Amino acid sequence: VGGDYYDVLQNGSRIKIGIGDVTGHGLESGVLMLMVQSVARALQETNEGNPHQFLDRLNRAIYKNIERTNTGKHLSLAFLDFEDERVTLSGQHEDVLVMRAGGEVERIDTLDLGLPVGLENDISQFIDTRDIAFGSGDVIVLHTDGVTEAEDEDKRLFGFERLCQSVQRRHGSSAEDIKTGIIDDLMAHIGIQKIHDDITLVIIRHT
Template sequence: MTVHKPTSGSVVLSWLPVAAMAVVAAADVVAGPGVGFLPLVSLGPAFSGLVGGWRRTALIGAVALLVCVGLGLYDGLFEERRGFTAMASVAGVTAAGIAAAVMRLRREAELASVRSIAEVAQRVLLRPVPRTAGPLQAAVSYTSAVAEARIGGDLYEVVASPHGIRAIVGDVQGKGLAAVETAAVVLGAFREAAHDEPDLVRLGERLERSVARELEGEKFVTAVLAEFGSEYEAVFLNYGHPAPLVVRESGSVDFPQPQSFALPLGLGAHGSEGPRPYRVVFAPGDQLLLYTDGVTEARDPGGSFYPLGDRAGLLKEPDADRALEALREDLVRHAAGPLHDDAAMLLLRYHDHAG
């Protein structure tokens, strides 16, 4: 179980109602009866209703009433209506604070429920990739652009099919539930077609038809498909997606590009020719990183893009998960704050089991 320690900011807010009442009481005592600070005691339950629970707000309100009575007696205000008016003000603000606290806690509970459902949906949609598939070892990383977010439009999958090991990494245009629904369509179609279609091009055409049926207007999905067969090579289909990163056993780095660029999935109806497969040597000891543009388009405070090729040395770590985590942490440090776009990375390593 994870224990969340209160932050310094939350501690300050929790003590703010008490501090407000203490300041008002001290100012009233110092200034004397003629100034009229007494109604400001209601600041205590007012602040408590904004940051605390309803029980704490009721307690702060009770304390505020006691302070109000004490100061009213000290100032001699109960000889006239001012003391009773101040008490009515404190009681009214306390009641309003309790109501505000109850409504806020209900909204927070509803938000927590929605986030929990979204997290479950994310696990179903982006299920863990197999750690090993044939001679390949896989690791995946997903960094949301918003710290609280649990779900987004980036997608990835690895399938060990009768026709070879097949992988996809994609990025759905847009955000929110619409992007999630589209990602679910793409992943569902890929998981099924990866087993059924013997040819990678036909697999891509099937994805195109599935996406075209679901999307409207100019919406699209960029994606790169990869296939690994019995030969020491990888075959790619690129639908307007960033080029894969290949890190050789020697440490050299390459971003293999297609001979011609194709439109993203969902825009095939515009009459353009689909992507052509291209082959890249992928031998034991080599690494392949498929990623979304949230990685390469992450900027530092000076506006410079993340230099992925220069950071490939971070993938030397023997453990694939730790290597990818080191790259992710370096990406976050480069951005020096929350990313402006989701960033998904799929690392595939070729291990020669015979060696």
């Protein structure tokens, strides 16, 4: 049962993309992922447009559910709010990769943008946002650690640098072709090894 979360939330002209990873594996992780999906969709319907408030309210709801069910789970979780040629990033998850239209790659750390969701009732003081320019031809790559921590036969990780190189090799390609290319590179790296974690990859390309 998967514990990775991603969703595309749309309400009118507002688009929010979420990605996260629940600790551990199994049924409890999958159930928590579904809780997050349900709460996030409900909040989007309330027209909560403030990224800070959105994540704070979601965390409080998830924390109460975790406390009630006594699962001891939590998750990394980040959201991207899209508006015109700008993206607002909030929450703590894996680093975000941005490839500019010219082929340059930027690595955006999310460590200071939040805390794991469900770990504490009130994480509001730790939530922060970062604005990212997102113009024509730019590409944003979101992933869970199942991508970067995938191992080859010698226990070498695929890693963020290989991910960057894989994206750069597809500079100018469509989002679908970039995704397919990364998966091909990842599977070639893993080889005959067993895949031990969920793999989630989201590619967003500005037309």
